Amino acid sequence: MTDEVDRLVADWHRERGDLDLSAVEVFSRVGRLARHLDLARRKAFSAHGIEPWEFDVLAALRRSGEPYRLSPGQLLRETMVTSGTMTNRIDRLAERGMVRRLPDPADRRGVQVQLSATGRRAVDAAFEGLLASEHQLLSGLSGRDRTTLAGLLRTLMAPFDSPAD
Amino acid sequence: MTDEVDRLVADWHRERGDLDLSAVEVFSRVGRLARHLDLARRKAFSAHGIEPWEFDVLAALRRSGEPYRLSPGQLLRETMVTSGTMTNRIDRLAERGMVRRLPDPADRRGVQVQLSATGRRAVDAAFEGLLASEHQLLSGLSGRDRTTLAGLLRTLMAPFDSPAD
DNA sequence: CAGTGTTATCTTGACGTCGAGATAATGGAG
DNA sequence: CTCCATTATCTCGACGTCAAGATAACACTG
Structure with missing residues (x-):
């Protein structure tokens, strides 16, 4: 099972085999996922007439x-x-x-x-709609996976949390 | 160890205890992390004079x-x-x-x-700078964790991949 | 080959955000 | 009290993006 990012990484590896691309595997997915989530959010809210x-x-x-x-x-x-x-x-x-x-x-x-x-x-209505939409998107992950994922993301966020933000 | 999102979820839980907020734990972190990564990216690139x-x-x-x-x-x-x-x-x-x-x-x-x-x-210069910066940000995670995280993110991305994108 | 729908790119106007600066009020030091 | 640095909010101009539409060329159909 390969995705967009796998192809992206493969391209870079072909062109710049000298570089360690492991960070791209993570951060490129975070960026793209955030983008898709923004669109999903916009869609969920539009049903309630808000942006x-x-x-x-x-x-x-x-x-x-x-x-x-x-x-x-x-x-x-x-x-x-x-x-x-x-x-x-x-x-x-x-x-x-x-x-x-x-x-x-x-x-x-x-x-x-x-x-x-x-x-x-x-x-209140928009938030309920958003949760329903996001719940759908999470359905591919077990409860255990969700916890793991949230924990790993929290670790990554740590450097950004308090200092000079 | 609590972060911004833990506080956000606690607030919502106090106000709307009737809702299942597990999706927020994941997606809110993805969104915030992406935002911080954009800033880090901007900073890494600025050293090479590009946006x-x-x-x-x-x-x-x-x-x-x-x-x-x-x-x-x-x-x-x-x-x-x-x-x-x-x-x-x-x-x-x-x-x-x-x-x-x-x-x-x-x-x-x-x-x-x-x-x-x-x-x-x-x-090429900008990409090398970006990788160095992102490598730093990943330093809190073991190699095993990185692979786990990338895998979970890929699963979440799957619904967005090919269909009517 | 004329007609027609599609594709590729560019143009235009509106919109939301940012950054810098303006205005006004506050609170502490002398 | 009087200064003055700080804080809170608003104003303004510039910028990048989008959505819709314009233009031009292509490619299929009959």
Whole structure:
């Protein structure tokens, strides 16, 4: 059983037999898989009328728990985007009625982004759809394999976790 | 040992204890890891004065072997971008002297993109740098673990491989 | 060989993100 | 108090990508 990446590695090996390509076997698959997952995510969300970037913001608010309120600064750290991008995202989500901007009572520079009831319904439905879709994709792996995979990925993530991120 | 994703899952579990979050353990890590890898890739390439998108195109030409010549259509299929994007990329690579556009002798609609000597030197150096960087990131895993991980990822990729991709 | 659907590439306009900088408020040091 | 470095958010211009459509050439059909 060979896949895209096996062919990629075979090509490189033919051209550059002097190089150790073992890293490519892992990282190229991570990259491609992430790409396919993005598409699957987009598809799962489209059934609920939301975009991946919308989900990212709404989900951060949703999982922060009651009262579903975070500052733009907290949101941009959760979602790994710049402040300009977050301003734009909040604008568009507010236009759609998914969130509201409230003044921060303790800091007049600050703003609180409040998830609306509409937004909460949307993000809950979208998340359930996403889980169903991802569950499908995982069906090829046993429970034991899933745990192994999650563990190996966590190990790989470790260097990126806290330091100067 | 807990990571970002453990915290994410814990948050969701507190808010939505009714849902099975095992898929998140895997896919959220794949997505985040891919993001960090993109940054690491960008950093590794910057030492050689090229951008990730440049590498993607040049590497496709390089690993195709002599005479390092592919059509824009082949390139866009290799790199998973649209035709408009590829036209733009070839334009910029040609400006930098990394590739040349040649007419396709067999099809007057067609074009052949030819890797230049400069382009070949650049992509070879960049690839070596990338492998060194990725080797570092893999150092936390034993050879056995790497093989296991690559295998599990390949299994996950299988549904995406040939069908209507 | 005329007609027609397909293929290959390029063009265009809209969109989302980034990076740098602007604005405004805060909090600590002297 | 007054400075001043820091923090929070927003603004603006540039850039890369995409989607849709334009153009041109090919290849099959009758």
